[in-house]
Amino acid sequence: MKKTTIRYSEAFKRQVVEELERVELPNMTSAREKYGIKGRCTVRNWIKKYGKEHLLPRQVRIEMPDEQREVKKLKKRIRELEAALVDSKVKEVLNQAYFDLICEDFGVANPDEYKKKAAAKLSDEEK
Structure with a gap:
């Protein structure tokens, strides 16, 4: 049809x-x-x-002053968290690049395998 x-x-x-x-x-x-x-x-x-x-029909929104303050506060918090997330991602990329360079300098053939071994060793030491 x-x-x-x-x-x-x-x-x-x-x-x-x-x-x-x-x-x-x-x-x-x-x-x-x-x-x-x-x-x-x-x-x-x-x-x-x-x-x-x-x-067109209009939508009117009526808010109490403390609701407006709360919305502004929450929007500010969202901006702060988004900025912190960006910083965290940048640090993660830089740390990965540094790790890759160090592995290359010290002749580590498989960086991912090295990470697993290092993580296992750290968890054994914590016990």
């Missing part, structure tokens, strides 16, 4: 948006229902296309 694509003429699109603007249609859902428009965002896209954003 093939998917049917419905194309709407420019005149039809403008008519729907104009009816919304003149409040002949109370909202986008009623426009979809009246004209049998299937897409949930189709009318919204037409409104944006024709520069009538004032017809």
